[in-house]
Amino acid sequence: MKKSFLSLSLLFAASCMLVNQAQAQLLKRLKDKVSDKIENKVDKALDGDISSKTTNGADNAQTTINQKALASAELPYTFVQGTDSIYFDDFAADITGEMASHWKSSGSGSIGTVSTFPGKWLFLKEFTSYKLKNDQPLPEDFTVEFDIITLSKGEARDLNSISFGFAHNNAISNYIGDAYNEGAITQTEIHYWNKEIINSSSDNKKYNTIKFPLEGYAIGKMHVAVTVKKLHMQVYLDKEKVLDTDMFASNPETKYFYISTSTNLDNGARIGVGNFKIAGL
Incomplete structure (x- = not known):
């Protein structure tokens, strides 16, 4: 056990x-x-x-x-100013408050000054087009330069838009709103509201839209430079190229320069132009 x-x-x-x-x-x-x-x-x-x-x-x-x-x-700035002077105007001889003496319009405009930008400026009215009084058409090859000043309370879109281009005739009885009416051939529209540049031609049906930093021009100065050689047209805005293509259907073709404002300038916004130089190449 x-x-x-x-x-x-x-x-x-x-x-x-x-x-x-x-x-x-x-x-x-x-x-x-x-x-x-x-x-x-x-x-x-x-x-x-x-x-x-x-x-x-x-x-x-x-x-x-x-x-x-x-x-x-950085893309090169290839604009070359014409040497054969055709027209120059800085409005120095014009009376403040009056319409520019060498221009005609479909409505109204006034010469004025502003401390922000020295010199005299033609301040444009909304829904109005402007042309030179000189009825001599532009040559085949030429350049156009001018400055645009913009004044607003802080919103560039209040400026709406300004456009310029060339027309077949020098009549100014009606507003030129695009490239397809009132004898217009081309139009370049600086559209502050949508921050776009719109180029169009009724001659060859060209139309293009590009983005541009226009919000920076609520209060600003922009230099415009245009070159026309036969059928071809270039446009520079502050040295940035926004157009470089054929915009005309025939050569020679009668051309007159014009400027148009938009239908509205909101909240007291103002647009002025000046320092015009047109020269043959």
Whole structure:
């Protein structure tokens, strides 16, 4: 009986030892697995961080290169002023408050001054077109230059738009609203409301629209330069080219210059023009 009890005790002790060893081995395996997972996660995190840093560094370097490329991509200003003077007018001899003496209109206009921009300016009325009184048509090849000043309470869209171009005749009895009426051939519209430049021709049905940062001209001065050579026409606004294509259907073709305002000038906005230079090439 004692022997049996002793045997059972020894067997139980041995079983406990085996169980303890098995549990210890199991715990070790679990610990190793957890440790491996943690190490793997850390390695991946480190790899991801290094990769992210490498990628971000490459992206930042490429962005810097792109910005430098954009900054250096300045297109040349190729406008060349004509040398054979046809017309010049800075309104210096005109009386303030009166209409410009060398211009005619379908409505009204007044010579005025403003402290922001030295000199005299022809301030335009809405829904009105203007042409030179001189009935001599322009030559085949010539340039036109003038300045536009804009005054508003802070919103360029209040200026609505101003347009200019060439017409077949020098009549000014009616408003020229586009390139398809009142004998007009071409029109370039500076559309402050939509921040667009719109070019059109009734001669060859050309029409194009481009975006332009006109929100910066709520109060400002813009220089306009136009070159016409036979059928071809170029337009620059503050040295940025906005037109360079054929706009006329035949050569020679009678051409007269005109300017038109929009139908509305809102919130007291005003548009003035001046410093006109027309010269043959």
